[in-house]
Amino acid sequence: MTAPEIIFDDVSKFYGDVLGVNRVSLHIPPGITSLVGPNGSGKTTLMNLMAGIIRPDRGTLTLRGISPDHPQQLMRIVGYATQYDAAPRGMTGLEFVSMALLLHGFSQAEATRRAWAALDRVSLTDAANRKVGAYSKGMRQRARLAQALAHGPDVLVLDEPLNGLDPLVRAETIAAFREYAAQGRHVILSSHVLQEVDVFSDQVILIANGAIMAEGQIRSVREEMHEHPSQFILHCRDAARVASLLIGDAHVNEVKILDDGAGLLVMTRRRDDLAAALSRIAIAGIEIDAVLPADENVDALYEYLIGGGR
Amino acid sequence: MNISTELRQIGVIARLELRRAFLSKRSFWVYLLALFPAVIFFGHAIEVKVRHDRWSRQGAVQPAVIDRLNRGMTYNEVIKAAGAPIRDFEWERRRDEEEPVRMRHVLLFDGRRRSDLTFRNDLLETVRTRPLASLDEDRQIFAGVFQFFFLRVAVFFGCLGIFLNLFRGEMLDKTLHFWLLAPARREVLLLGKYLSGLVASSLIFVLGTVLCFAGLLWANDPAEVQQYMNTAAGHELFRYLLATVLGCIGYGSVFLAAGLLVRNPIVPIVIVLFWEGIIGFLPQMLQKLSVLYYLQSVCPVAAPVEEGTPALVRLLLSPAAPSSVWVAVLGLLGLTALVLYAAARVVRKIEIDYATD
Structure with a gap:
């Protein structure tokens, strides 16, 4: 039923x-x-x-x-x-x-x-x-x-x-x-x-x-927004090296090293491609401690959808 | 949902609305309209009582003295027979080149009747004797006040004030959603509100009618009133009360429906007032769509229309009406059912439109 x-x-x-x-x-x-x-x-x-x-x-x-x-x-x-x-x-x-x-x-x-x-x-x-x-x-x-x-x-x-x-x-x-x-x-x-x-x-x-x-659901709504870049925070020791490996990928829009140098902010249009890229980096022996969604809340969606996108 | 639940809902809605119908600021002028004629009748009764007491103290004459008065009697003969009058007033009348004429007005009172005597050069010229208060005359006046003021003005505008606001007032107060969110069919809501308006208006105007009638009786001679009570009073009062309640039923349904259709109250006032005013000129078929058409028949005493009144005005004051009371009652109830059916069709589609997001 x-x-x-x-x-x-x-x-x-x-x-x-x-x-x-x-x-x-x-x-x-x-x-x-x-x-x-x-x-x-x-x-x-x-x-x-x-x-x-x-x-x-x-x-x-x-x-x-x-x-x-x-x-x-x-x-x-x-x-x-x-x-x-x-x-x-x-x-x-x-x-x-x-x-x-x-x-x-x-x-x-x-x-x-x-x-x-x-x-x-x-x-x-x-x-x-x-x-x-x-x-x-x-x-x-x-x-x-x-x-x-x-x-x-x-x-x-x-x-x-x-x-x-x-x-x-x-x-x-x-x-x-x-x-x-x-x-x-x-x-x-x-x-x-x-x-x-x-x-x-x-x-x-x-x-x-x-x-x-x-x-x-908030997550699934977020996934519907393919054209809207997703933001992730990567916690890693060698942020500069990870950034240099990612910046050349076509799916990555922007990479920023965090102020404390302990990680970086990545903006991508395709989550799956980012996941594959992170796997390659890990296999190459570069340690990534954590991957966290940075904008998976209603505010971000609201701003994007109602505010005309960013 | 079964019928008993719906009847209970109608009762709850009517009960909730009654307090507002009776006590809201908007209803105060309805009380004024309903009680104003009673003030007139009680005022008349008080005036009669005061005159009766004052004139009785001043000295009432024997009724036989008044009956024996004849034209041509001298002033002194009259005073000798009647004693000191209640009022004695003398004046001189001059016309062109004629000799001045000495005129005199004398008022006598025998405890029940007043007699107005006019003397010309000390000779009795006219005698006009009439009861201090006349029940027959007062009944005619009551019929006129009831039909020309009470039904056409007080009940009409009173029902307008009460029924028009049942839905329109909720819209203005932005409270209609309270009712539309109830688990009740819209028709149930309509009937509940109509019932509350009907109970309130009927009670207010029935009270007004009863008070007027009490004032009418109080003003008159107790013996005459007793005789009236033993014969026609009950029947006439019942018919007046029936006309009052039927007026509330009819006008109530019309203004309830109008309140659902229009925002500006001036529009239904003008339309209904105009329609009710011209029914005398309309074909018989269209006359049946007027509340006043039916109420005419229920009134027990024809409203007085002075002789010499133009036919057009006579038609406006006393348009045609069905001959049988029961045809009138059933006709009015049928008209009301028709109007309420139309209102139910409208209320089914009513929407909140006092704010949108």
């Missing part, structure tokens, strides 16, 4: 003449998936499409086999913490979470119990009886997160979920995402905090101008 996936099939969305996303096709497996892209790139559009609060102009999508055309089924398995800051007027944090649970069919007592548990999870119990309108930005963010988590959905969709969270809550929230994903659930999030995404994401989707630039 295949894992339940989120599937976008040739999905396009326009806001009048303005492009939202264009011909997006994705298969997102369970785990933590991060949508990364600059403002206006289409991240929120993708998330809103998943939650069914906007409809595609073209193509189809399903979340674990359910179409957003059926919100009564879809929203039972989806929890969406939107970027929209407002809550219905006059609602307290507790009401904001528990009222949504009542709509899920929970009894008043169960809804209240779950609401307290969710608020506790985001450290908002002290302010539970205050009006959401009086919350700070970070507190409203946590309230939305609590609401998304409260009914235990299989798919968590979180728009910039770490914005405005203090370091402790942020760490706890990331741990909760990991725990969620470990149970075979989907956690889809967008973030501008690229280092964090890099650390805890199972896969990334890079998006710019409404188009998917790359998708998959």
